Amino acid sequence: MPIVIDIDVMIARRKMGVGELADRVGITPANLAVLKNGRAKAxxxxxxxxLCAALDCQPGDLLRWEPGEAEGEPSALADQRA
Structure with missing residues (x-):
């Protein structure tokens, strides 16, 4: 997936543990791990x-787009070019 989640970076910058962040956000550590490891679909x-409130950051600090497509996912840009 071309969307990369940088929660690990912000957790390290804030010197916060995953459990503490999960508690502050109100989600389970398992669900936070799904987000953090890039396995979330939404x-x-x-x-x-x-997450932004707990980490004192902007959404762009947590999410970024990298060009390229994952296996089996059609590229929207390729569809527009055709």
Missing amino acids: VRFSTLGA
């Missing part, structure tokens, strides 16, 4: 907002 804006 994230609610309320969860993203809670």
Whole structure:
């Protein structure tokens, strides 16, 4: 997936543990791990907002786009070019 999640970077910058962040955000450590490891297919804006509040950051500090496509996922840009 071309969206990369940099929660680990912000956790390290804030010197916070995963368990502490999960508690502050109100999600389970397992669900935080799914987000952190890039296995999530979606994230609610309320969860993203809670992450930003807990980490004192902006959504762009947690999410970034990298060009390229994952296996089996059609590229929207390729469809537009055709």
